Amino acid sequence: MGVTIKEIAVICGVSPGTVDRALNHRPGISEKTKAKIIEVARQLNYQPDYMARSLAKGRTMTIGVVLFDLYNRSFAQLMNAIEAESRRQGYFVDLVLTNKDPGNEKKCIEHLLHRKVDGIIIFAINYGEAFDRYLKSLNVPVVTVCNRVSGDWSYIGIDDRKAMKEAVQYICGKGYERFVYVCPPLSYQGKTNIFTQEERFAGCLEGLKEFGMDELPVIVTDKDYVGAIGRMSFGGGEPRTAIVCSCDIYALEVMNHLKGRGLRIPEDVGLMGFDNIDVLKYVTPALTTVEYDVEQFGLQAVRCLVEHIEQGSAAPVPLLPYRMIAGASI
Amino acid sequence: MGVTIKEIAVICGVSPGTVDRALNHRPGISEKTKAKIIEVARQLNYQPDYMARSLAKGRTMTIGVVLFDLYNRSFAQLMNAIEAESRRQGYFVDLVLTNKDPGNEKKCIEHLLHRKVDGIIIFAINYGEAFDRYLKSLNVPVVTVCNRVSGDWSYIGIDDRKAMKEAVQYICGKGYERFVYVCPPLSYQGKTNIFTQEERFAGCLEGLKEFGMDELPVIVTDKDYVGAIGRMSFGGGEPRTAIVCSCDIYALEVMNHLKGRGLRIPEDVGLMGFDNIDVLKYVTPALTTVEYDVEQFGLQAVRCLVEHIEQGSAAPVPLLPYRMIAGASI
């Protein structure tokens, strides 16, 4: 194995404790012996054993990350940023993926606890008071990202409601008469965490209302949302329709469908997404969407969590900025 | 903290050693005491401390993963699969990203070594004998994925050369007269690992040769490959041209450019990619490409690595299957 603190102690003719003081720059040691020990350690290429240190200190220098998966582009970017900032701060990163299975999430978290991670960054899929209590019972600092669990946890995200509201008002301004809103089922409350989705939906309603559109949008939450859209007519004598999707992925699927029907976007029907995932740049027509900086999410999440870990608490992180990208699809 | 083996020992009126025997199903213990201990452990919700175990056993149950980044869709999928299989096998996953910076790669690996990972799965960016020696000096099982380092390491991938060769021959069969091959710089050998890229390029040449095309393709390795393509003429009186890209990302960028010039694909110029990244389904015209199962890469990589870790060696993994996807771009 590697060189140990003990061996260095023997070589330098001092005790392990003294070596520890030198290597960890702790007080109670003369400059001279300290310099000597550090030099010897350097020459022997001493590498501390984190396992041993963890056991002794009760801290692992590890951040646990819980995500749905890495398929969604945004998650991948998020993870990318988390990894970078964590390593920069000297932390290891343990990743677990829940695959959007609420039942799996606790198992994933437990996995991290076995590993004795110092803190957890979580894009939660579970929700509600029970889950909130569960998280609290873990006695580990937690930072939530993208999906709020409760007001008791640090949260990193944007003001989804306001963003969607502004987007919808922008669309209204373009003269659309009918609205279709496509999003995942919003009825799973308490089972699946759809905080962000709910916020966006609420924003949509607010936007319409404030603009004076009394009619509610047609809400599509079918798993087979493409099929549902397929049963609607657009263009021709129909009222001018905008399909607002709660995320780009949905919008792209819908776009494929509309193209397949030979409908022109936005002439026959308008389309809008949310997230500005990077593949949009290869798609025609350019999708109108809302952009925000996921990397910033990762960065802030790590910083906030490290603050929690090292200070015992952290200042609340303000909601991050976003902006609408006016494409050609509306 | 949690319940310890010692506490259980006290409760059961036995020694810690006996508890260990029971909990780890090791011989030398009566069924009766074993059952009792296990029951008590269950009731107390005993969770072993992996840190302590690691220190005692010299094994961390952790797999280190070294990737470029997670931006590339394939990497994300790969990581997804690695995480799933690792956890299934009881291993933790530590992720480090090199961001394609060769100088960063060793730092990343060292990070994992500090963590005392039991083995490493690496999509290597470095290359050559020196790096090979370096890896060997680590004394840790390593499985290489997508980029071979040397014949001495287990490798998971497809036969890129053969796949590209077949693809090129398919294109030849479509009557194209001129070939443009777009790929990253192939001259960094020894500095950046472009094993896979070299294989694909070699496959392209072989394919052309065997088909009887004597003329070499125009090879574009500029960083600004789009600019280079921009200086070429297609359609009209030009010879019928196929642009073969060594990966889908390049092909999509080129497609954007060609569309911008008002060129029709494939009427004015043919286009081909490689990898079948999932966003292709949102792109028109459908890109002709080569598909393989990245998830399988992850699965096999983990299995192979675990075999190395637990058996000390592993059977070589055969090259995985691939298939051409005939889109509408050729």
Added chain:
DNA sequence: TTGAAAGCGCTAACAT
């Protein structure tokens, strides 16, 4: 079949 004891490598409290 079970117990006792010595580590794994590092940290930290207490002596000197």
Added chain:
DNA sequence: ATGTTAGCGCTTTCAA
């Protein structure tokens, strides 16, 4: 300023 010692929680060898 430095040494000594007792752990952290688990594994493992050697005795009993």
